[in-house]
Amino acid sequence: MSNIKIDIKTVQHIAKLSKLQINEAQAQEYSEQLTKIMGFFDKISNLPTDGIEPLVTPTEIESFWREDKDENNYTSEEMVANAPSRQGSLFKVPPVV
Amino acid sequence: MEITFSSLKQISDAIKTKQTSAVEVTKHFLSRIEKLDKKLNSYVLVNDQAVAEAQLIDDKIQKGEKLGLLAGVPFGIKDMLCTKNLRTTAGSKILENFIPPYDSTVVKKLKAAGVVVLGKLNQDEFAMGSSNETSFFGAVKNPWNTDYVPGGSSGGSAAAQAARLAAGTIGTDTGGSIRQPASFCGVVGVKPTYGRVSRYGIIAYASSLDQAGPMVSSVEDAALTLEVICGHDELDGTSSQKSVPHFASKLNSDIKGMRIGILEEAMKDGLHPDVEKTVQNGIETLKKLGAEIVPVSLSLIENSIPVYYLIAASEASSNLARYDGVRYGFRAEMRESSATLDDFYAMTRGIGFGAEVQRRIMIGTFCLSSGYYDAYYTKACQVRRLIKNEYDEAFKKCDVILSPVASTAAFKIGDRITDPLKMYLNDIFTTSTNLAGLPGMSVPFGLSKERLPIGLQLTAQAFEEQKLLNVGLALENASSIKKEQPHVI
Numbered sequence: 143m144s145n146i147k148i149d150i151k152t153v154q155h156i157a158k159l160s161k162l163q164i165n166e167a168q169a170q171e172y173s174e175q176l177t178k179i180m181g182f183f184d185k186i187s188n189l190p191t192d193g194i195e196p197l198v199t200p201t202e203i204e205s206f207w208r209e210d211k212d213e214n215n216y217t218s219e220e221m222v223a224n225a226p227s228r229q230g231s232l233f234k235v236p237p238v239v
Numbered sequence: 240m241e242i243t244f245s246s247l248k249q250i251s252d253a254i255k256t257k258q259t260s261a262v263e264v265t266k267h268f269l270s271r272i273e274k275l276d277k278k279l280n281s282y283v284l285v286n287d288q289a290v291a292e293a294q295l296i297d298d299k300i301q302k303g304e305k306l307g308l309l310a311g312v313p314f315g316i317k318d319m320l321c322t323k324n325l326r327t328t329a330g331s332k333i334l335e336n337f338i339p340p341y342d343s344t345v346v347k348k349l350k351a352a353g354v355v356v357l358g359k360l361n362q363d364e365f366a367m368g369s370s371n372e373t374s375f376f377g378a379v380k381n382p383w384n385t386d387y388v389p390g391g392s393s394g395g396s397a398a399a400q401a402a403r404l405a406a407g408t409i410g411t412d413t414g415g416s417i418r419q420p421a422s423f424c425g426v427v428g429v430k431p432t433y434g435r436v437s438r439y440g441i442i443a444y445a446s447s448l449d450q451a452g453p454m455v456s457s458v459e460d461a462a463l464t465l466e467v468i469c470g471h472d473e474l475d476g477t478s479s480q481k482s483v484p485h486f487a488s489k490l491n492s493d494i495k496g497m498r499i500g501i502l503e504e505a506m507k508d509g510l511h512p513d514v515e516k517t518v519q520n521g522i523e524t525l526k527k528l529g530a531e532i533v534p535v536s537l538s539l540i541e542n543s544i545p546v547y548y549l550i551a552a553s554e555a556s557s558n559l560a561r562y563d564g565v566r567y568g569f570r571a572e573m574r575e576s577s578a579t580l581d582d583f584y585a586m587t588r589g590i591g592f593g594a595e596v597q598r599r600i601m602i603g604t605f606c607l608s609s610g611y612y613d614a615y616y617t618k619a620c621q622v623r624r625l626i627k628n629e630y631d632e633a634f635k636k637c638d639v640i641l642s643p644v645a646s647t648a649a650f651k652i653g654d655r656i657t658d659p660l661k662m663y664l665n666d667i668f669t670t671s672t673n674l675a676g677l678p679g680m681s682v683p684f685g686l687s688k689e690r691l692p693i694g695l696q697l698t699a700q701a702f703e704e705q706k707l708l709n710v711g712l713a714l715e716n717a718s719s720i721k722k723e724q725p726h727v728i
Binding site (some may be wrong): 146148152153156157158159160161162163164168172175176178179180182183184185186187190191194195196197198199200201203204205206208216220221222223224225226227233235236237238 | 244326336337338340341419432433434436447448475476477479480510528539542544545546548549556560563564565566567568569571573576578580581582583584585587588590592597598600601602604608612614615617618619620621622623624625659663673675676677701
């Protein structure tokens, strides 16, 4: 798989999935860069890993439970304080339907 | 009292015994920032409440109240860590106006110990970078030579600490982001075991790899800071419940009989001669101190870069999905009334994220997408287990592994930023530590011909930070760089 090519069309598809608006010039640049990067990353494809359990978190997680109670009593004002646009204590977005 | 070069303990003791005051110490560092940071760009924000917060510590002293381990000691905090009512950006345009309503657990613990937050430190955007050149707020410069990078992603922390623009700093490390800049700027940096330090309130990059840790001027300062920031936190589901040792009081530079593993793969071709010499000097030093030197091998280490980047990018693509321009952060202006909800998100994220962040989101999205998941993400996680297994084998033969932090000292600003893959390859010796969840450390030990610092990396088994610190102390005592000063100080 080391001849993997991430062409402009693939980049545009990935950008769409990633919710990233990019222009033609960016797509061209990302295509070249990602092809090179993924080509290099592909070297792991030849390593024998049959039957190896994937490691998704590095240490044994000692699971613990905490009581489900509300402790952080933020005000609605605090919660919307960072909103780019708001109306009272509500988040405001442009009409998008 | 001499403040600039004092240890954290000396500063705190002097404040507690009223030889100086928290306000005086804070003002001292603020004036240093004012005077010197124009040359470095290490701070993205100076806390205008710092003096007022220091005054609260002095008030406590006046009233004879109980004080924490770091009472009155001013720290700079990497901008990945949320600070209540103090802007936190992760070095990104998308968070350029974000003011958290809460403190990250690390900052909460530091404040509880009496730390005064001086300000927020520059970094690569979302900690994605190895040179601090991807920051929305501009590159940070290396205090030893301002033509050079300070390393990354915690470049602001490393530069500020090296130039003594804080008594101590905090960085984060996902694939080397504490250890590599610590090496490049000649400071001590510790990445704790995964789970040792709570990730609550630290802006998430790659959740199975991220850890915060101290970037300070000495091993003793690192030990003291670790005592404060480590410990169980019920707000982080991966937080360890193991008790935290008194790292500082248990510091012991007597390493006689300790087994130090030398990473064979790291000593092959490709190391810069100055780095190789520094590692050899480190080995000789430890030998003289009575340590037993044993060769160890991590045959898969060259695969740690693909494995790390595939996993980190996958996790990042998911973690960064939250930046949608609705609840906080940057929002693109919508000009066309026909735009859809997807257009709204895509415009915001297209402008709000820089190129390196976009690349990693796309790599991650690609790896996790239908048809590629098993070939990339699952495969990377399988190799991750094999790398961890190799570490387990290596630690049957030794207590601590010694290796370079990076194959070179700091490189020039602009040298690698145009070639992302070249930048990634820089992380060859640091990423495997995060993949295996182990504690790692960088201790300043040598200087390159260009008079740039070179650190040595130490790695230990999970939760064995004390061993790292003890070997680190032994190296520090013999370090040739101890008496050297950066250019900007």
